[in-house]
Amino acid sequence: MRPESLFPAFAPITSLKGCGPKLAPLVEKLVGGGRVLDLWWHLPSGLIDRRYRPAVAEAEPGRIATLEITIDRHLPPRNPRIPYKITAHDGSGRITLVFFNGREDFLKRSLPEGEIRLVSGLVELFDGQVQMTHPDRFGTPEEIEQLAAVEPVYPLTAGVAPRTLAKIIDHALAKAPPLPDWLDPEYKRRQDWPDWREALFAAHRPDSQVDLEKDSLPLQRLAYDELLANQLALLLVRRRLKRLSGRLLQGDGRLRDALEKLLPWPLTNAQKQANGEIAGDMASDKRMLRLLQGDVGSGKTMVALNAMLLCVEAGAQAALMAPTEILARQHAETLERYCSQLGVTLALLTGRDKGKARAALLQRLAAGEIDILVGTHALFQDDVVFKDLALAVIDEQHRFGVSQRLGLAAKGQRDKGGVDVLVMTATPIPRTLSLTAYGDMDVSKLTEKPPGRAPVDTRTIASDRFLDVVGAVKRKIQSGERVYWVCPLVEESEQSDLAAAAERHSALKLALEPELGEGSVGLVHGQMGAAEKDAAMEAFASGRSKLLVATTVIEVGVDVPEATLIVIEHAERFGLAQLHQLRGRVGRGGKPGACLLVYSGPLGETARARLKTIRETDDGFQIAEEDLKLRGAGEVLGTRQSGLPEFRLADLAAHAELLATARDDAKLILERDPKLASPRGRALLELLYLFERDAAIQYLQSG
Missing domain, CATH: 3.40.50.300 (P-loop containing nucleotide triphosphate hydrolases)
Incomplete structure (x- = not known):
């Protein structure tokens, strides 16, 4: 159950003053959600500093200035296409205020002739004369003094005015509750970080350009909170999977030895090492959950086949799942070349298989007549029943989320121990990204290419x-x-x-x-x-x-x-x-x-x-690191459709070190307080709810 302290965070934005049913859909689209906390995570991208208050003659063109002036004359245009002008002065010189489509009655009321007013906006020189087009703010000295001297500038969308959005965000911030601190006090002191609520307010009220930088203390603190929630959730999932008993799978090596003789060139050292790591995992009584990362053409498919053959040697079945039909067919063709010579039965199942042919295939699968099944996410369907599935290989994992990983793993027979999972990706992932997406996995890397591949x-x-x-x-x-x-x-x-x-x-x-x-x-x-x-x-x-x-x-x-x-x-x-x-x-x-x-x-x-x-x-790993630097994590791997987490506050290129610390912190927390029952543990539960990683909390309860 979500703690009561966070109810205001998850209230709809329509509960905020000024955000009615007409405006709410626009704001929702802009900030990526319709709850109060979505406004908290919508941080300013710039600021307007109104503290520069020169005399008119000394105002620098190109700067925002706040000027105290006496209004002289209104010059309404005869032709609506010509701007409305107002002349004014102070002791040092004259200035013209320019309004396009200015409403005469409103301007005469707001800037009456003969009276002193404060105006704030961009100073320009036109024909040697000082002018200000559409001042952002104007009013009596008392009215202007009440305005913030520094105003945040938020990313906007059509139909939402800057001032309206700023007001709605202010109302949202007022709902932010003080929460118990989930950070280690000593680490927080060393980093000189503010409390959570203080950091949130400071992020929305920058005082200078420096406060908008990713390494400002409030932004670091908020990014760390988000990364810690991510790492804690991943470790809870991993701990759950690791707890599920595995099964001891040991083959006699006959199929794998025969495969090696069929290959057009010898295995690389990296392939041999990966084969060893996978065989070690499969022979232990813990579930295997391993990521096989290899550059294009580094021979991942043969490592996967090696693991599947080990499984067949041990008398069990294996499945390989690919994200698209084209890829599934291709895997089936590649593997069939070897399986047919090794006497191993391989079949292909995609969404296009229907009717009698599909029913016959499923019958053979359930009877154990198929050793290796290759397919698309059709493998997840309820009527796909294996006689004894012991290994699931998932290709191009970043197209599938953690939940699908768990889905295929559930197809094994509980009484024999669970299904080992091997995930392959040809997309070299920078270490930082790999931690956020695959923190629940052990990693094998293929860094060499077989001798037949020349650089392109x-x-x-x-x-x-x-x-x-x-x-x-x-x-x-x-x-x-x-x-x-x-x-x-x-x-x-x-x-x-x-x-x-x-x-x-x-x-x-x-x-x-x-x-x-x-x-x-x-x-x-x-x-x-x-x-x-x-x-x-x-x-x-x-x-x-x-x-x-x-x-x-x-x-x-x-x-x-x-x-x-x-x-x-x-x-x-x-x-x-x-x-x-x-x-x-x-x-x-x-x-x-x-x-x-x-x-x-x-x-x-x-x-x-x-x-x-x-x-x-030509080094995919170097390319991936460079890509992260140049484009930021959001675009690497196209996060939106990739099952990779999207961060609202953390920037993986800027906050890579914080991620590594959050990883270590999460490990230590779960070692010392596995049920999160201590005061800090209870605060961390609120953190998981705050960043919507609460799906992982069920793994605490289920032990």
Whole structure:
């Protein structure tokens, strides 16, 4: 149950003065939720400082100034397109106030001739004269004195006025309760951090630019609170999974030894080490929960197959789950090549399998006639019953959340011990991100590539050299190779100038098919149905089409050994990790691969840095760290659809050290106070509720 102290935090924003039913939906969209605490986490992005109060003659153009002036004359325009002007003076000089669409009655009432008024706004020089267009604030000296000398500036959306939002946020802050402190007192003292409520108020009331920086003490404190909630929740989940008894799985090695003889080249040292770590986990009576991180082409699939074969040697079943049908089919084809020679039965189950065929497959699965089942999230469905599932391998984990991880793990037989879970990702994840998403896992890394893979030759080329690029594509295809052409969007939106995939496909068909033959230019994009996508991929894989125009649906895992060139249009719009993933689609056969990054200038600093990094290095882990620095965590891996946590206050690039401390702190807390029963433990429960990580609290109760 959520503690009573936090009821105000979760009250709807419509309970706040000034936030009626008309305004509430706009505010909700802006701040990412409709509760009072969503306003707490909507922090200022700037400030207006009204403390500069010079004489008119000394006011610096380009600065916000607050001036005390006597109003001289109102000059209403005869033509509504001409601005309304008011002349005024002080002892040092004259100034003109300018209003577009000014309402005469309102202005005459607010700024009466002959009276002293304070005005605050941006000072400008026009024809050598001091002027102020649309002062932000004006009124009597008494009225202005009541205003804050420094005002926060919040990110806005259409339909919400800055002053209105600031007032609503003030009302929300007034509801913030004093909460018991969940921080270690000694650590808090060393960091010189304020109390939680004080930090929240200070973050919303910056006094200078320095207070807006990520390393200001109040912002550090709030970020740490959020990171601590995240780490504590992950450790509770991990502890729960680790507590579930595992089963001792030990094979006799016959299938794994036979596999090694079938491989085209010897295992790398990193693969051998990962195999050893996984076998060690599976032989223990604790559940395995391991992340296998490997760069594009580092041989993860063979490590996963090795683990599944160990499982089959021990007389049990294994499952491999992929995020898309294309990927599931491809895994099935790759693994079948080896399984068929090893006498291991492998089957594929996707959402498209229906009726009798599906029923027959499920019957064989339940009878134990299928050793390894490959599929999409169709594997989660209730009617999918294994005779004895002992290992679940999940590919491209960042597409699935923690709950799905637990879902597949629940398919095993309780009486035999639970299901071991091995998660694979080809997206090298920076250490900081990996802690926030996979803090509940042990990690194996594949840092070497098998000997058959040469680095991909990567070059940048300006989009005005389009014909040269088409020429390079034609030459590749004429020499028997295949090419990907990646576009960032499917349909032209009216405002957008992006090259849409459909349009690019038509242009390339016109340019190439007369020479290369009808149907040689294929198209695949995210708006297509699964069958259509599969057909397009199949045509490319079999060589019926030679050039595949695609959106980023080919980003993960697609394997066509004959593809040696990839053209990425508008490369400046892609993240580093994504460019690296895409580049990894080529050069997978014996021939060297090439990647052309086509960009449209002029390039911003970040885009230039990204393209430079991708040209200079092939190391996915280095690329991932660089990506985090350049773009921040929100965009790396596209957090929104990735099952990675989204942080409201913490910035993983700026607060990486705090994350490591929060990790250690959470470990220590649970070692000393596993039930969170001490005074600090009870305060930490409030922290978990405050940051909505309370789903993990059930794992405290369930022991």
